[in-house]
Amino acid sequence: MHFVEAKGILSSGNGMNLYRGCTHGCIYCDSRSRCYGFTHVFEDIEVKGNAPELLEKALRSKRKKCMIGTGAMCDPYMHCEEELGLTRKCLEIIERYGYGVAIQTKSDRILRDLELLKRIHEKAKCVVQMTLTTYDEDLCRIVEPNVCTTKRRAEVLRIFHENGIPSVVWMSPILPFLNDTRENVDGILDYCIQAKVYGIITFGMGVTLREGDREYFYRALDRHFPGMKEKYRKKYGYSYELPSDRNAELMELLKEKCRKNGIVCGADACFRYLREFPEKYEQLSLF
Numbered sequence: 001m002h003f004v005e006a007k008g009i010l011s012s013g014n015g016m017n018l019y020r021g022c023t024h025g026c027i028y029c030d031s032r033s034r035c036y037g038f039t040h041v042f043e044d045i046e047v048k049g050n051a052p053e054l055l056e057k058a059l060r061s062k063r064k065k066c067m068i069g070t071g072a073m074c075d076p077y078m079h080c081e082e083e084l085g086l087t088r089k090c091l092e093i094i095e096r097y098g099y100g101v102a103i104q105t106k107s108d109r110i111l112r113d114l115e116l117l118k119r120i121h122e123k124a125k126c127v128v129q130m131t132l133t134t135y136d137e138d139l140c141r142i143v144e145p146n147v148c149t150t151k152r153r154a155e156v157l158r159i160f161h162e163n164g165i166p167s168v169v170w171m172s173p174i175l176p177f178l179n180d181t182r183e184n185v186d187g188i189l190d191y192c193i194q195a196k197v198y199g200i201i202t203f204g205m206g207v208t209l210r211e212g213d214r215e216y217f218y219r220a221l222d223r224h225f226p227g228m229k230e231k232y233r234k235k236y237g238y239s240y241e242l243p244s245d246r247n248a249e250l251m252e253l254l255k256e257k258c259r260k261n262g263i264v265c266g267a268d269a270c271f272r273y274l275r276e277f278p279e280k281y282e283q284l285s286l287f
Contacts, residue, residue, distance in 0.1 A: 001045040001080050009054035013275075015069040016055065018086045020046035023079050024106060025146040027220035028173050031073055034212035045080050052089040059097045066277050067125065068094055071104025079146075081109060091116050100125035102274040104170070108148045108156050114163060121165050125278050127198070128160050131170040134179050135187030142224050143175070150191070157195035166198045168270050171254070173207035177231055180205055180244035182253060189257045199264035199273060205250045206243035214238070 009016050021042045022031060032042055040046060048054075059068075070076050076087040091113055094101050101120055103110070110117075110128065120126045130153045134140040140149045148156075157167050169192050174180050185205070192200060209217060221228040236242045244250065258265035264273070 001047050002040070003047045003049040005050050006048040006054060008058075009048065009051050010058045010068070013069070014066050015072055016051070016090070017070065017073045018048055018051045018076060018090060019074045019078060019080070020048075022074055023146055024075060024144060026106075026144045027217055027224075028143070028175065028207055028209075028213070029216070030208060030210065030213050032213045032216050033210035035210060036073075045078065047080065047084065047086065049086075051086060052093060055090050056093050056097075059093065059099060065099055065124065067100040067102050067127075067275055069102045069104075069274065071129065075105050075107060075147075076103060077105045077107035077109035088113055088116065091120065095120045095123065098123050100127075100277050102127045102129065104129035104131070106131050106144065106147045106153060108152050111156060111159065114159070117160075117165060118163055125276075126165050127274055128157070128165055128167045129170060129274075130154075130157055130167065131172070132188045132191060133171065133173060133175075135184045135191075136179070139179060143178070150188070154191035154195055157191070157197060161196045167195065168199045168201060168274065169197050171200050171202040174202075174205040174244060174250070175207050176235070176242055176244045177228060178225070180246050180250065182246075182250065185250045185253055186257075189254065192263060193257070193261045197263060199266075199270040200254065200258060201267045201270045202251075202254065202265070203267060204243060205247040206241065208240055209236075209242060210240060 021038070021040070021044060022029065023043055023045065081087050091101065095116060117126045117128070132150050132153060134143050134150055137149050137151060160167055171188055174185070218229045218232070221232070255265055264270055
C-alpha cells in the first residue's frame with residue numbers, strides 16, 4: 001500500500017472512499033475498469049491518510065445533517081484496515097458529529113465496529129450493506145477468494161439485525177453460466193429472509209464488463225473454468241451488459257419471495273432509504 005494526501009473526502013452526494021484498490025480479489029470487480037483511471041496496481045492500496053481530518057472539517061462546516069456513504073468503490077474493511085483503522089477513525093467522527101452512515105462491505109471485519117455503529121444508529125441512523133452473490137461455498141471461494149464467504153456474511157447480517165441495525169443486500173452481479181441458477185438465488189434469498197434484511201438491490205440477473213475488468217475476469221475464467229471464456233465471447237462479444245438467459249425467471253423468484261417476506265426489492269426504493277436522514281434529527285440539527 002502507499003499513502004497520499006487527498007484534497008477532499010466527500011463527494012457531492014456525501015459519499016467517501018478512504019482507500020483506492022482492493023485486496024479481496026473478486027473475479028468480476030468493476031472497480032478494476034480502466035475508466036476509473038488507476039495509475040497504480042489495483043492491489044497496491046492507495047490510502048488517503050488525511051481522510052479523518054478532511055472528514056471532520058467537512059462535517060463541521062455542513063449546515064444540515066445527512067447520511068454519509070462509504071464502500072461504493074472500495075471496501076472499507078479490506079485487510080489493511082486491521083492495521084490502519086482508518087474506517088474506524090472516520091466512523092468515530094461521524095458518531096461525534098451526529099451524522100448517519102450507510103456502509104457497504106463484504107467483510108466480517110465490520111463486526112469490530114459493532115458497538116460504534118450501534119451508537120451511530122442510536123443518535124441518527126446506520127445501515128449496513130452486504131454483497132451476496134454466490135450461495136455455494138466452494139464457488140464463492142473462487143469468485144470472491146480473499147474475503148469471508150456468503151454464509152459468514154449472512155451470519156454478520158443476522159448479528160446486526162439482533163443489535164437493531166437494519167441492512168440492505170446487494171445481489172449483484174449474478175454471473176451467466178456460473179451462478180445464475182434458481183438454487184443460487186433461492187439460497188441467497190433464504191439468507192436474506194433469515195437475517196430480516198430491509199431490502200435487496202439488484203439490477204437484473206447478469207454482470208457488466210468494461211475494459212480492464214473484462215480482461216481480469218476472462219483470465220480468472222481460464223484458470224478456474226476452462227472453456228467458459230469462449231462461451232462468454234460467443235454469446236456476448238464485447239458487450240457492456242451481459243444478461244442471464246434466466247433473468248425473467250430469477251427476477252420473478254426474487255420479487256415473489258421479497259413480497260411474501262416484506263423485503264423491499266426495488267433499487268430506487270433502497271437507494272432512497274439509504275439516503276434518508278431521520279426527520280427528527282434533521283429538526284434537532286437546526287437548533
